[in-house]
Structure formats: C-alpha cells, structure tokens
Amino acid sequence: DAGVTQSPTHLIKTRGQQVTLRCSPISGHKSVSWYQQVLGQGPQFIFQYYEKEERGRGNFPDRFSARQFPNYSSELNVNALLLGDSALYLCASSLVGNRAGELFFGEGSRLTVL
Amino acid sequence: KNQVEQSPQSLIILEGKNCTLQCNYTVSPFSNLRWYKQDTGRGPVSLTIMTFSENTKSNGRYTATLDADTKQSSLHITASQLSDSASYICVVSAIGGYQKVTFGTGTKLQVIP
Numbered sequence: 001d002a003g004v005t006q007s008p009t010h011l012i013k014t015r016g017q018q019v020t021l022r023c024s025p026i027s028g029h030k031s032v033s034w035y036q037q038v039l040g041q042g043p044q045f046i047f048q049y050y051e052k053e054e055r056g057r058g059n060f061p062d063r064f065s066a067r068q069f070p071n072y073s074s075e076l077n078v079n080a081l082l083l084g085d086s087a088l089y090l091c092a093s094s095l096v097g098n099r100a101g102e103l104f105f106g107e108g109s110r111l112t113v114l
Numbered sequence: 115k116n117q118v119e120q121s122p123q124s125l126i127i128l129e130g131k132n133c134t135l136q137c138n139y140t141v142s143p144f145s146n147l148r149w150y151k152q153d154t155g156r157g158p159v160s161l162t163i164m165t166f167s168e169n170t171k172s173n174g175r176y177t178a179t180l181d182a183d184t185k186q187s188s189l190h191i192t193a194s195q196l197s198d199s200a201s202y203i204c205v206v207s208a209i210g211g212y213q214k215v216t217f218g219t220g221t222k223l224q225v226i227p
Contacts, residue, residue: 004157035217042118042203042217043158090157102148103205103215105157 002027004093004106012112013081021076021109025093031055032074033103034066035090043090049074078111086113116141118206118218126224131194135221137187137204145207145214149178149189152201152220161189161202194225 005024013019025032031050035043045058049068068074072093078085088110092103121136139147146165150158162171162178164187171178175192191198201220208214 040219042219044217045215088155092157102160102163103158105150105159107157108155110155 004091004104006089006091006106006109008109009107010110010112012114014114015081015083017081017113018077018079019081019111021078021089021091021111022073023076023091023093023106024073025091026104029093029095029104030072031094032068032072033092033094034074034076035092036060037088037090037108039087046076081113083113086111116206116208116214116216118204118216120202120204120218120221122221123219124222124224126226127194129194129196129225129227132190132192133194133223135189135191135202135204135223137189137206137218139185139187139204139206139216141185141206141208141214141216143209144182144185145209147178147180147187147207148205149176149187150203150205152203154200158203191223196225196227199223199225 007022033048034046037043046060047066048056052068063079066076088108090108092105094103118139127133148163149161152158161176162173164180177190180187201222203220204218206216
C-alpha cells in the first residue's frame, strides 16, 4: 500500500508569489494535517482537515489556506510568499479526526523562497 | 502553554554503543506521547506511541519509557547502528484535537564508525 504522498518534492519561488502543495493520504485515512518545519526546528501545526472540514488551525496568518477534497486528498496554499516561508512542509494522515491518532507523514515538500 | 523540551540537542556516539534521549513536557490534559525518527530532509517515521497507562514500550532496538507523574519520557537506543543517525522528535498530544499536538525540537543523533 502506498504511504502518504506529497508533491512537488522541491520547489523554488520568489517573494510575493503563490504556491500550492498537494497531499494524498493513506487509503482509508480521512484526516489530513499540515505542518511547517523550519530547518533545525520541530514541525509546527498549520491545519487539520477531517471529512473535508477544517477541524483545527495553528498560529499562521491568513496567507495560509487549505482544503480537503472528496477523495480526502488535500491542498495547502500559501499566498504572498515571504522569505520566512522557506521550510519543509509536511503532510500527515491518520484514521481518526477528532483526536490526534497516530500520524503517518509524507516525505514533505521543500519550499525555498528567494 | 504546552511545551515539549528535548535533551540533548545533539549527540555523537560510536557505533555499537547505547544512548538515551530525554523528553520533558508540560502538556495538559495528556493524551499520548510519541517518538518519531526523522532522517535529514525526510518525513518523520513513528517509533513508539504511549498512553497514560503505559510505562515502557519497545520497538526493536528502541525502548521508550514514560513517567506521567514527572512528565518525562526517554528513548533508549541499544547497540546503535550508522543508520540510527537522524533527528528524534518527541511529540505530545493533549486531549482536544490536532491543535493540541506539540512537537519537540528534536535531538540530532550522529552515529560514527
């Protein structure tokens, strides 16, 4: 069975641009969460979606948005990119949505903002 | 404020030696604690998950302990291998959903021949 898949794996953008990151959860998992990991730090929670509804949001500005599709895949959008948005963006899926069950992470999307 | 602190920040050990990583947390109300291994530039991979009633859990050469009274956990790695070189992240969840998941900053372990 395929694990959590994320795309693209690497991308380079310039300040002010917009980016869309994609995530496909493990088959059967209905919950997807997004994390930002700056180099040398632990992941920071951005969003959680369960059954296509936003169930949690971390301390990130409105430039960050996400959605979940009927097939439970998800997209993370970041507008008006800043240099500080450079990070590894991790997606995790789990079976449960209303509590933090075991998280299965993808390999991440490495975003570099120049 | 929920916090997870890990020590040491980094560690270098010789292949074949044992090591112990520490995690202290101030997360409430406690739900579970997980240890993840993260290779450089890769996504974290779960090693163990422990709930309030569990004191010890093993996964091969990895053994995690939990003391819910003192809010401390440790990850012991036995007979280290070069492939154990990675960051080890302690993740503590409070009851209440994903916004209650707190990640430590990790311990960067390097195993040298």
